Amino acid sequence: MDYLPIFVDIKNKPCLIVGGGAVAARKADLFIKSGAEVTVISPDLKTEMKRHLSLGDIAWHPHPFSEAEMQALGQENRPHYVISATDEETVNQAVYAYCQREGIPVNVADQTEYCDFILPAIVDRSPVTIAVSTGGRSPILARLMKARLEALIPSGFGRLAGVLGRYRKTVKTAISGTEQRKAFWETLLQSAFVDKAVQGRIVEAERILQTQIDQVSKTGQALPTGEVYLIGAGPGDPDLMTFKGLRLLQQADVILYDRLVAPEIVEMARREAERIYVGKKDKEHTLAQGDISQLMVDLAKQGKRVARLKGGDPYIFGRGAEEAELLVENDIPFEVVPGITAAAGCSAYAGFPLTHREFSQSVSLITGHQKEGESEVDYGRLAESGDTMVFYMGVKNAAKIQAGLLAHGMSESLPAAIIEKGTTPEQRTLITTLGELTETIKRQKVKPPALLVVGEVIKVRERLVK
Ligand code: SAH
Numbered sequence: 001m002d003y004l005p006i007f008v009d010i011k012n013k014p015c016l017i018v019g020g021g022a023v024a025a026r027k028a029d030l031f032i033k034s035g036a037e038v039t040v041i042s043p044d045l046k047t048e049m050k051r052h053l054s055l056g057d058i059a060w061h062p063h064p065f066s067e068a069e070m071q072a073l074g075q076e077n078r079p080h081y082v083i084s085a086t087d088e089e090t091v092n093q094a095v096y097a098y099c100q101r102e103g104i105p106v107n108v109a110d111q112t113e114y115c116d117f118i119l120p121a122i123v124d125r126s127p128v129t130i131a132v133s134t135g136g137r138s139p140i141l142a143r144l145m146k147a148r149l150e151a152l153i154p155s156g157f158g159r160l161a162g163v164l165g166r167y168r169k170t171v172k173t174a175i176s177g178t179e180q181r182k183a184f185w186e187t188l189l190q191s192a193f194v195d196k197a198v199q200g201r202i203v204e205a206e207r208i209l210q211t212q213i214d215q216v217s218k219t220g221q222a223l224p225t226g227e228v229y230l231i232g233a234g235p236g237d238p239d240l241m242t243f244k245g246l247r248l249l250q251q252a253d254v255i256l257y258d259r260l261v262a263p264e265i266v267e268m269a270r271r272e273a274e275r276i277y278v279g280k281k282d283k284e285h286t287l288a289q290g291d292i293s294q295l296m297v298d299l300a301k302q303g304k305r306v307a308r309l310k311g312g313d314p315y316i317f318g319r320g321a322e323e324a325e326l327l328v329e330n331d332i333p334f335e336v337v338p339g340i341t342a343a344a345g346c347s348a349y350a351g352f353p354l355t356h357r358e359f360s361q362s363v364s365l366i367t368g369h370q371k372e373g374e375s376e377v378d379y380g381r382l383a384e385s386g387d388t389m390v391f392y393m394g395v396k397n398a399a400k401i402q403a404g405l406l407a408h409g410m411s412e413s414l415p416a417a418i419i420e421k422g423t424t425p426e427q428r429t430l431i432t433t434l435g436e437l438t439e440t441i442k443r444q445k446v447k448p449p450a451l452l453v454v455g456e457v458i459k460v461r462e463r464l465v466k
Pocket of ligand 1: 235236260310311312313314315316317318340341342343346391392393394419420421422423424448449450451452
């Protein structure tokens, strides 16, 4: 190791920054966040540093750096750490020389050879802090690693550490055996408790924690609690899944997925996770909806963490709520992770918005495929609304949709778009009109999954796609 990574307590301790520019302000920010008393020596301050000053976070000495200026700080303000971040080599050198003589640890920004300490790239989930260093060799590499970690670790991770800290004593009292306590924490930290705590749903988190304490103190054994994640996997492009979706997917023991979920996403699960296809193949259903829900319940009851991947968003024509209902009935903890729905994904990738100040102030998401006994689409209301209309599962019933809208006075020339396999490398975008909709689908042999969009807003595409 080139450096010893240590975390230093600088609360209420004087620390000094020489320089008033953007780099100096960023360093000052770290000192401030760590609770130091920050003094800045610089003849002038740039915007970011002025902000620190106006917030009362720094004391400013509006002079150039000099030994006399340092003497003027007084013994009680003698800095514990000094960072020099000026554009002037001679000033940086003078700061360095002074600190060496006085025995004060110093860091000259971007010059490793003049540093007693270096500042790592930081992932801040206080009180959890991750520091990444390349020993000063490549700050950019450190920043890239930081970016990866940022994506991996949920933003509310600090809350989790907070709850754990509060319960440490209680758990120690309730579970006296060291091994049992270890098993308790390991089980807890792989359960729904984590996500509840991370989201700040503290009451629910504490309930899970308490149940597990009772379980271990009664039986001496930790019991893995199964749970289900209903994850929106986005419309096709695997990069459109959320960070949260990915994180939960990667902690699942079993993955249930269907036809609309990109294979690349299923691949992102842990290697040892079991994968079960529950989609529809041609016309024959592999598993009926009720069976899928039941399967999730059964797996969770075995203590498994189940990721149910759904195309787009689970709660938009995804029957996610039906699955969730059975989970509630069976007291199985679950999370719903929203996804980018086909309407949002396909329109963006096809090059037009769904609303626009000139063309449309509202959007309707409509199913083009009603189950028997379900109420018909209200074409009259749609025709009056001025909504951009997005029909899911509408290809088969395109003729009916077209006739319904025309019958209620919508114009044949109203723009329409058909987006097949949206957001995937095979995406096809067909721009047509309401009058030509069915004909275009037939002529171009449109295959599912495809989305039909009808509305003036499609005209914006001419301005956005060259
Ligand atoms: N829950 C999903 C919708 C499921 S219904 C979501 O939020 O997107 C299935 C219908 O969604 C398909 O018939 C099709 O109309 C639409 N769809 C889903 N993915 C699509 C894609 N990549 N391209 C075009 N349409 C898509």
